[in-house]
Amino acid sequence: MKSSMYRLVFLLPALLPALAAAQGGPPPAVVRVAEVRLAELAPSISVPGTVISRNDASLSAEVDGQLLWVAEVGAEIPAGEPVARIExxxxxxxxxxxxxxxxxxxxxxxxxxxxxxxxxxxxxxxxxxxxxxxxxxxxxxxxxxxxxxxxxxxxxxxxxxxxTRVRAPFTGIVTQRMSTPGEHARAGDEIVRLVDPDMLEIVARAPLTSLRHVSAGSTLAVQGERRSGSGVIRTLVPFGDTQSHMFELRIDVDAADWRVGESVRVAVPSAAPEEVLAVPRDALVLRRDGASVYRITAEGTAERINVIPGLGAGDLVGITGPLAPGDRVIIRGAERLREGQPLKIVEG
CATH class of the missing domain: 1.10.287 (Helix Hairpins)
Structure with missing residues (x-):
């Protein structure tokens, strides 16, 4: 009797799929979807950049005298308030x-x-x-x-x-003290370095061949070590030096997402944009036999469609395949899908 029960316990996992199939197939898979759409995408190159503050100043003494007080490193100083006092x-x-x-x-x-x-x-x-x-x-x-x-x-x-009061020209944080209380300062001696953490931009340099494909106001994708985002070109210097043949970009970014000194990569267009069919990158399923996406059929099941990935920009990637704008493809939950499997679509 006991041996029969043990055999039943071990056979149950193997019998469950057969039981599910007998009752009408596998259970519905929970998935999220997005629409295929036409989008203008451009090939790009990744160039290095650094996050800097637009307000970054070394503040100096304007008169001679003994330093009585200097703000501590890390202190936040409002605009117009002193960062140091001289006798x-x-x-x-x-x-x-x-x-x-x-x-x-x-x-x-x-x-x-x-x-x-x-x-x-x-x-x-x-x-x-x-x-x-x-x-x-x-x-x-x-x-x-x-x-x-x-x-x-x-x-x-x-x-x-x-x-005798060295005042902050903008609200910022003291990042370095070059002089300490008790020292004798002369006019022109650097006292502290003050950095505004809220006025950030990325400085990057790109090949001159990309100059015709960017302009002030263009949005570029930005990738850091732990986060990704985008920024808007504030200005650019449309000249390159004779050695590197690179031009400079200044890109405004959100101070909430980045920190001064952070190294990033900036995607700079290298050719004119093209209108292509595009899907979110998460829709691609990459396997040994190639790339594919799962399309939602009229019956609400999953249909595997082979595609050829193309240009990528941000979260979108261009594709070639038997799809049309407005088709719905799965962006979450496609990893273990089987063709024809019923679906439960959730929002978000």
Missing amino acids: DALRLLQREEFRGIVASLEAREGFLRREADRLARLAAENNAAKNRLDEVESDLESAASDLAVARSRLRQAELQLER
Whole structure:
């Protein structure tokens, strides 16, 4: 009795397909589908590129002095905020000195202006000497000139004081400190490197033969080590050097997908686009006897169609075979399909 039960247990897996066939064939396969469509695809070459920030600056001191504070590496600094401070005690004193000179000269100019007005009224009534009026007016012009010079020097002192703060020209992250607090900085010495992580682009170089097939605004496929995406050509330099015969591309990309310094490959068109039948790459089933796709028949079953793959661009690949635009092909679940097998199509 026990030996019969053991034999039954071992025979069940072998009997299940036969039982399924007796009840009408294999169960429906769960698949996802997409439509065959006409698309303009172009052959392309893959060129190396690097993700950079459009705002990447080494910020320098504008005045001499001892560094009191420098922002730490990794700190995010808003635009207009300081990334470093330079000792400012002497410049504060200079500012106060010139403020006092300006105040004194303003008082003198005001007195002479009032005196000139008074003498002018008296001269109109023949009650004041004309030469006295001329003398006061001359002193007034001299005082006004001295005041203008003093105000200019005050403004220079204020500018020098302001320059003791090295400020961020854009919002960014400090990626390097070239100087540390306590060091004496001279005008022109580099203090920090600031990088904007939100204004990214790819710089790449492609053969001049591709120049006629790209333009500003074109979308190119981008492949990184762990992700893929696309970018839009912001600008290009339509000249090549005499050695490499390459031209430069600047490609805008989404900062959420890429990081500064990342190495990528960019697909650059090498010929004019052609209109071809195209399917998603996931629709291709590659086997030893060639490539094929599974088409959905009117009865809702899978039909294997042999195709010849052609041009590829992004997620699409051109094909040659007995298919037509609007045909539905399987893009998920085709690996173990058998021709004529019923299907259960799911969305997404």
